[in-house]
Amino acid sequence: MRDPAAMGVLLGMPVVLILILGSALGGAMDSGIKVAVVDLSRGHSTATGSAKPPSDELVSAILESERLADLFEIEQLPTERLAREQVRDGSIAAALLVPAGFDEDVASGRPVNLVVLRDPGSELSAGIWESVVTAFAAQFSAASVSVQTVMETVQRGNPSALMAGGGALVAKAVEAVTSDDGLDGVKVVDAQVKGLTAVSAIDYYGLSMVAMFLMFGAMFGAFSTIKENREQTLNRMLSTPSPRAQIVGGKMLSVFVLGMMQFSVLYVATRFVFGVQWGGDVLATVVVAAAEMLAVTGLATLIASVAHTERAAGGIGPLVVQIQALIGGAFFSISVLPDWVQPVRYLSVVGWTMEAWGAIQTRGAGLTDVWGSVAALLAIAGVLFAVGVWRTEALR
Amino acid sequence: MSVIVEIRDLVKCFGELTAVDHVTFEIERGEIFGLLGPNGAGKTTTISMISCLLAPDEGDVIVAGHSVRTHSIEVRRALGIVPQEIALYPTLTAAENLKFWGRMYGLSGRELDEAVDYGLEMAGLADKARVRVETFSGGMKRRINIAAGVLHRPQVLLMDEPTVGIDPQSRNHILETVRELNRDGMTVVYTSHYMEEVETLCDRIAIVDHGRVIADGTLDELRALVGDEDHIRISLGDASPEGSAEAAEGDADTGVAEETETPPEMLAILEGIRQVPGVTRADAVGSALEVLAGDAAAVLGGVVESIAAAGAHLRAIEVVEPDLESVFLHLTGRGLRD
Ligand SMILES: Nc1ncnc2c1ncn2[C@@H]1O[C@H](COP(=O)(O)OP(=O)(O)OP(=O)(O)O)[C@@H](O)[C@H]1O
Ligand SMILES: [Mg+2]
Numbered sequence: 001m002r003d004p005a006a007m008g009v010l011l012g013m014p015v016v017l018i019l020i021l022g023s024a025l026g027g028a029m030d031s032g033i034k035v036a037v038v039d040l041s042r043g044h045s046t047a048t049g050s051a052k053p054p055s056d057e058l059v060s061a062i063l064e065s066e067r068l069a070d071l072f073e074i075e076q077l078p079t080e081r082l083a084r085e086q087v088r089d090g091s092i093a094a095a096l097l098v099p100a101g102f103d104e105d106v107a108s109g110r111p112v113n114l115v116v117l118r119d120p121g122s123e124l125s126a127g128i129w130e131s132v133v134t135a136f137a138a139q140f141s142a143a144s145v146s147v148q149t150v151m152e153t154v155q156r157g158n159p160s161a162l163m164a165g166g167g168a169l170v171a172k173a174v175e176a177v178t179s180d181d182g183l184d185g186v187k188v189v190d191a192q193v194k195g196l197t198a199v200s201a202i203d204y205y206g207l208s209m210v211a212m213f214l215m216f217g218a219m220f221g222a223f224s225t226i227k228e229n230r231e232q233t234l235n236r237m238l239s240t241p242s243p244r245a246q247i248v249g250g251k252m253l254s255v256f257v258l259g260m261m262q263f264s265v266l267y268v269a270t271r272f273v274f275g276v277q278w279g280g281d282v283l284a285t286v287v288v289a290a291a292e293m294l295a296v297t298g299l300a301t302l303i304a305s306v307a308h309t310e311r312a313a314g315g316i317g318p319l320v321v322q323i324q325a326l327i328g329g330a331f332f333s334i335s336v337l338p339d340w341v342q343p344v345r346y347l348s349v350v351g352w353t354m355e356a357w358g359a360i361q362t363r364g365a366g367l368t369d370v371w372g373s374v375a376a377l378l379a380i381a382g383v384l385f386a387v388g389v390w391r392t393e394a395l396r
Numbered sequence: 397m398s399v400i401v402e403i404r405d406l407v408k409c410f411g412e413l414t415a416v417d418h419v420t421f422e423i424e425r426g427e428i429f430g431l432l433g434p435n436g437a438g439k440t441t442t443i444s445m446i447s448c449l450l451a452p453d454e455g456d457v458i459v460a461g462h463s464v465r466t467h468s469i470e471v472r473r474a475l476g477i478v479p480q481e482i483a484l485y486p487t488l489t490a491a492e493n494l495k496f497w498g499r500m501y502g503l504s505g506r507e508l509d510e511a512v513d514y515g516l517e518m519a520g521l522a523d524k525a526r527v528r529v530e531t532f533s534g535g536m537k538r539r540i541n542i543a544a545g546v547l548h549r550p551q552v553l554l555m556d557e558p559t560v561g562i563d564p565q566s567r568n569h570i571l572e573t574v575r576e577l578n579r580d581g582m583t584v585v586y587t588s589h590y591m592e593e594v595e596t597l598c599d600r601i602a603i604v605d606h607g608r609v610i611a612d613g614t615l616d617e618l619r620a621l622v623g624d625e626d627h628i629r630i631s632l633g634d635a636s637p638e639g640s641a642e643a644a645e646g647d648a649d650t651g652v653a654e655e656t657e658t659p660p661e662m663l664a665i666l667e668g669i670r671q672v673p674g675v676t677r678a679d680a681v682g683s684a685l686e687v688l689a690g691d692a693a694a695v696l697g698g699v700v701e702s703i704a705a706a707g708a709h710l711r712a713i714e715v716v717e718p719d720l721e722s723v724f725l726h727l728t729g730r731g732l733r734d
Binding site: 232233235236237238240241242243338 | 472473482484497500502
């Protein structure tokens with residue numbers, strides 16, 4: 001990689017993309033997410049006397065909360081049908097249904113069941129709503145509160161825009177419901193959403209662009225050593241008495257070192273210049289980067305072995321990186337896609353990298369928490385490399 | 397003399413194509429061995445199997461007592477290679493390239509430095525040591541390409557068409573280098589489709605065609621295959637604008653074989669010559685004609701007459717020693733290059 005232009009692309013492009021994606025989608029964080037509440041228990045309440053029925057109490061607590069108002073635009077809808085329609089046409093991200101038997105269940109101490117209707121295209125916003133609702137509802141009963149989520153099957157709009165601000169909103173919501181001067185009488189029982197770091201669009205795309213461009217860089221580096229001189233210098237090299245493992249290992253090492261250098265530059269630039277939050281565990285972050293690099297090197301070896309010409313490899317490489325980046329969630333979070341497609345991210349080197357980095361970033365995960373993703377990347381590296389070498393041998 | 401490279405019944409297929417088809421020959425220590433054949437004959441494939449780049453489908457190669465199948469490291473240590481394609485790093489200087497390849501052959505320290513100097517000297521490029529290889533002419537690259545293969549003083553040097561596409565001066569330099577290396581005791585396997593190079597350089601020659609060895613031996617042994625008839629080579633004005641037979645067999649700098657059909661007027665001329673009493677055979681070799689006769693002097697008059705009768709313009713006619721071109725023609729019915 002003596003080519004300064006290539007270096008410029010590999011270091012400059014991610015920074016530019018982080019800025020574009022981050023600022024284009026950053027606005028989404030400021031506007032509230034539209035949600036609705038439907039109280040179906042009304043008129044069915046058996047509660048008598050001066051006390052308001054628990055359903056009323058819940059709904060008004062939600063509607064009147066100033067803190068929630070910062071995050072959500074909440075309206076009350078009269079019917080479930082209307083709520084479903086609005087979720088489906090995207091005018092609201094989610095709706096909470098307080099079911100008909102709610103008050104009786106609370107009164108008799110039975111488990112309380114709330115229903116959240118949500119649009120799969122704005123899962124994260126809806127997910128926040130769901131968490132908040134769970135937290136709210138928990139105070140009404142000693143019995144467990146369960147929230148059942150019903151997906152509405154229509155997707156449109158710009159899910160990634162909602163997505164982008166999602167992390168920050170989760171954090172704000174949690175803060176709202178957990179702070180001491182929060183809503184009167186509200187205690188969070190559900191600890192699941194605790195400990196999340198607020199992340200913004202620039203944080204998300206900071207990670208994803210670095211993951212993707214590391215892949216470009218390592219792929220590029222691997223091709224320039226594996227493929228470019230394959231028929232000539234590599235052949236001559238393989239005809240020297242130096243052991244093959246040493247030759248191939250040496251090449252891979254140089255790719256690896258260059259990749260780690262690229263990572264260092266991108267890490268420092270994104271973290272200190274753009275303020276991207278990488279999370280606390282730098283070591284774990286670096287280990288994940290190293291594992292990604294190995295996986296990409298394996299991928300490059302495979303591509304080099306199946307592509308008949310250097311040109312073909314040069315064409316396939318970037319295409320593969322882009323597909324990997326796409327299904328790995330580099331351009332928008334895969335969580336906005338329907339559940340059944342989500343496992344595709346595990347076919348992607350970027351996907352595994354993002355999973356691990358995301359955990360370090362938002363959940364404060366450390367090396368011990370991300371070893372699964374690291375192991376997956378190493379396994380990908382091993383398998384692809386072995387197949388690549390085997391294919392190369394087979395061609396000879 | 398002892399055998400240093402033994403090629404036993406070697407086979408290599410690429411899909412349907414049998415690129416090397418049961419090839420067997422031996423190379424003696426200290427000789428320059430020529431591997432001569434037209435484009436696509438399987439020369440590079442054979443060399444690649446000797447140098448452990450391709451695994452044989454069948455057969456084996458023994459180099460300095462080691463099998464390529466079981467002891468490839470030892471084989472590679474005994475060999476030096478000059479690949480057909482330039483195998484150098486264009487952005488590195490001549491000295492850097494040599495240093496790199498020397499190291500790959502296990503040289504280091506003083507030994508490496510001396511080898512680099514030796515290589516530069518040999519290539520006649522000592523004054524260009526610090527110049528990037530990408531700025532070199534084709535001939536200069538070829539010379540460095542050769543030097544990179546001999547830094548470690550291999551027992552056997554495999555050279556795959558080392559003179560393709562270069563100027564006559566560089567070519568002479570290279571041929572002289574090969575002779576020098578050989579004088580120092582290096583066994584050389586010299587691959588080419590230029591028969592005159594092989595003729596002047598090589599002690600023994602194997603002629604390959606379509607993956608098979610069709611003949612091998614010394615130049616004299618190969619010549620004897622054509623019999624003791626006289627060879628008459630004829631150049632025609634119309635068909636051969638270049639003119640002489642020398643041009644046809646001389647410095648064919650393109651090295652590209654064209655699959656040309658013999659034109660009908662040429663066929664008519666050949667038919668006429670074959671009618672001349674005493675002529676045993678007449679063939680087209682590219683743009684020239686090759687005529688065999690028991691006694692050249694007795695048929696020359698008749699041959700010239702029949703050419704004139706066919707309306708062709710005679711440029712040159714000569715009686716020649718049978719060369720490898722004649723041998724190849726005799727064995728295959730085709731010219732080596734055409
Ligand atoms: N890797 C390969 N895959 C498929 N076919 C091949 C491969 N290498 C060589 N061939 C074919 O095998 C035949 C022999 O090729 P080879 O390169 O050995 O010929 P050659 O005698 O060196 O010719 P040239 O003078 O052109 O270098 C050719 O028909 C060639 O197309
Ligand atoms: Mg060849």
